Amino acid sequence: MTCPQPLRIGEILQKAKAVIPSIDQATVYRNIKRLVEQGWLLKITHPLAGTMYERSGKEHHHHFYCRKCDSVFELPGCGINDEHVALAGMTVEDHEVFFYGVCHECSQHLQRT
Numbered sequence: 567m568t569c570p571q572p573l574r575i576g577e578i579l580q581k582a583k584a585v586i587p588s589i590d591q592a593t594v595y596r597n598i599k600r601l602v603e604q605g606w607l608l609k610i611t612h613p614l615a616g617t618m619y620e621r622s623g624k625e626h627h628h629h630f631y632c633r634k635c636d637s638v639f640e641l642p643g644c645g646i647n648d649e650h651v652a653l654a655g656m657t658v659e660d661h662e663v664f665f666y667g668v669c670h671e672c673s674q675h676l677q678r679t
């Protein structure tokens with residue numbers, strides 16, 4: 567996997583358990599909450615993938631969701647021009663955009679079959 571991906575709670579739980587097998591879910595949840603409050607982690611609420619977390623402080627970017635394999639990929643950069651989207655008199659401060667489709671791996675699989 568070359569793309570950095572935001573993680574879902576289940577994936578974080580899995581990773582935490584791999585390091586500390588005795589760790590319980592409540593502890594992991596508590597730590598995630600603390601990291602979000604401290605600004606280390608960013609909570610993303612994705613309309614299809616659900617709640618995800620990623621490291622904060624990254625450059626502005628968007629996410630791509632693969633409908634086939636249920637994976638989320640980070641898309642670097644942004645092609646959206648806030649000023650072009652806004653109507654006269656509006657000041658756009660931020661935006662959130664999610665892309666959907668079929669990822670590279672699934673596209674290849676589709677071509678083979």
Ligand SMILES: [Zn+2]
Nearest residue numbers: 632635669672
């Ligand atoms: Zn896929």
Ligand SMILES: [Zn+2]
Nearest residue numbers: 626627644646
């Ligand atoms: Zn953007």
